Amino acid sequence: MDLERARQEYLSYLAVERGSSKNTVAAYGRDLSRYLAWLAERGVREPNDVTRELVQDHVAALAGAGLAPASVERALSAIKGFHRFMVSDEISDELPTEDVPLPAKPARLPDVISRDDAERLLDQPFPSTPAGLRDHAILEVLYGCGLRASELCGLDERAVLLDEGVLRVLGKGEKERVVPVMGAAEAALVEYLERGRGALVGRRPTSAVFLNARGGRLSRQSVHAIVERYGRVAGIHDLHPHTLRHSFATHLLEGGADLRVVQELLGHANIATTQLYTHVDRSHVRRVYLAAHPRAHL
Template identity: 75%
Template sequence: MDLSQALQEYLDYLSVERNCSANTVAAYGRDLSRYLADLADQGVTQPEEVTRQMIEAHEAALEDVGLAPASVERAVSAIKGFHRFMVADEICQNFPTADLPLPSKPQRLPDVISIEQASALLDQPWPQTAAGQRDRAMLEVLYGCGVRVSELCGLDLRDVALDEEVIRVFGKGSKERVIPILGTAAEALGSYLGSWRGLLVGRTPTQAVFLNQRGGRISRQSVHKIVERAGRMAGIEGLHPHTLRHSFATHMLEGGADLRVVQELLGHANIATTQLYTHVDRTHVRSVYLAAHPRAHVS
């Protein structure tokens, strides 16, 4: 089996057996296709022909073209996983990445906004239109629940239980978690679902919570634009949906929330360094959320 065939086997393994997201599989596919193209330029097409020196040269080439450190680290991680898979699946015995370290990357603190900025963002006048109230609800959920933008876009009506004060999201690897939704986030989402969403529904019914102007599920790109525009209106330039997630976590911790509770809410397998995911009783999660989140209560 040559490297191209092995790559397809590996991507199938990530998708089917490891249950990785489509975005993860696509990213690994791009990294490894570039790697295999580099090897092919050197006349290398078989797994047994790859050497550690070739891999280190490929890593250096990625750095030379100005690829971000995090992107280089992901590419090397993909290469290590690919070779580990080939050995484990007995495609080859050659293991050139056995002790290959991942490149170091500078630590970068996540962007956050202050509680005052969050209030200015979310309390700004929102248009009394379906789109305006949808946008308000989306930003309230992003900041009030700390969800990823992909999780927000993936929300279906069956995932929302406002009477139980929770929403259900599916994170990386389709891992399900239940998050409290309270205060202004619950009020904004309830208002949107009760009075405005129906005005966006198109000819083809959909279970998506957040709809675009054509009645379909809203895209991640659209959410990015809406968040950036709302931030600009509140005097916050370059606001990103992930900034609201980081701000959610920071403000919860500043409000006294336990690190394990925030870990549960965010759906992190690891937090800070290599801290393992710790299950926290959801009743405790809700009580801490009520006490710690600055927008957990409707005034």
Template identity: 75%
Template structure:
């Protein structure tokens, strides 16, 4: 079996057996197609001919052309997974990527809104139109439930359990989690479903919660545009959906939420990912210390 055929089987494995999302499969397809094209340029087409030095030279070439650290890490992860798959499937015996570390990715604190900025964004006047009701619900749910843009776009009507104050969310790897929806997020979503969504439904019924003006499922690009549009009105330049997710997590932690609970709400497999949100300012940490430590006020 040559590398091209092995790639096809690996992508099928990711989609069918691993249940990877279409976006993940598409990203791996791009990374690995580029990898195989590079190997072909080096006259390498058989899995048994690939060496660790070849893999490292390819990653070095990607770094030289300016690939971002995050993209470089993803490419390396895709290559390692591909070679591990070929060994497990008996395509080859040697694993050229054995013990090969992933490229170091510099930690970057996520952008976060202040509580005042979040209030300005969500309390601004929204058009009392079907699209306006939808847009407010989009922003409220992103901030109030901490969803990814892809998770929000993937919401179906049966996943909205407003009477139980819950959303059934399918995250990365199609993993399901239950997320509370309360307060203004629940109110705005209910208003959209009862007063706005029906006017957006097209000739072909769809189970999607959030619809575009043509009656189809709202895209991630449209969610980005909604965030930028209303962010500009509130004086927040370049507002991204993930900023609202980051703000959701940070404001929960600042309010005293348990890190493990926030991990579950966000759908993080590893708590180290959630710990990125613990970048609380020193004044907040001082207030928590003063309120919690039994000897903080002695000697004053």
């Protein structure tokens, strides 16, 4: 029995014996038709001629063609079920789909905002209240120092060394790193510490830098809400603390910072993680090329 006839029998088995829905049978039918057409292009029409390498190559081709990960996963499920059916019905002696993995998902590029967006966010008017001073400092430190929300919430007073212009940040795995705090971030932080924090301190003393209205340590959820709220005011929707961290790294690299330095500032254990930030928009690449290459202009 050739593969096409086996496909028809498998779909009939799904509908009649397994009671699969019409939508499932139709989707599997399309996936298998594409699979058999791909095999036919390579001269493979008989069940026993299919190899594990062919199955892997087909799945990789689906992912490479831009199919959504869920669609690739469903196609592989259909192919595996098809080959198991052929073995159980003695149509084939081979099971080439055993241990065929899904292709690795491509690393998702970080979301970033433009420099103009960052300026609009940070230059907007903030309330002169203790909470307003706190919120301004939070945004400036997230973007100016590249901290995670959890790291910002975990800052204690002893970690703010303004005489040295640094923060001692406790990151993932309890690893400490030293991050410069300068310029606008330093100014906003100083203003909050001098004029805002004292008014937020509650009855119980706390060493936390960033406090909520009850005088306790600010939570990550509160930081997310603060960032999102000021983002909306600045016309930047769905803004998250991590977006500011991503933007910190991307803008540093666009400005010529060394990748290893950015890795240290972010607290990445692996340089490969930092390399995700080397994505820059085409217009920036073009500007750098035009400015730097001696033969860029006629």
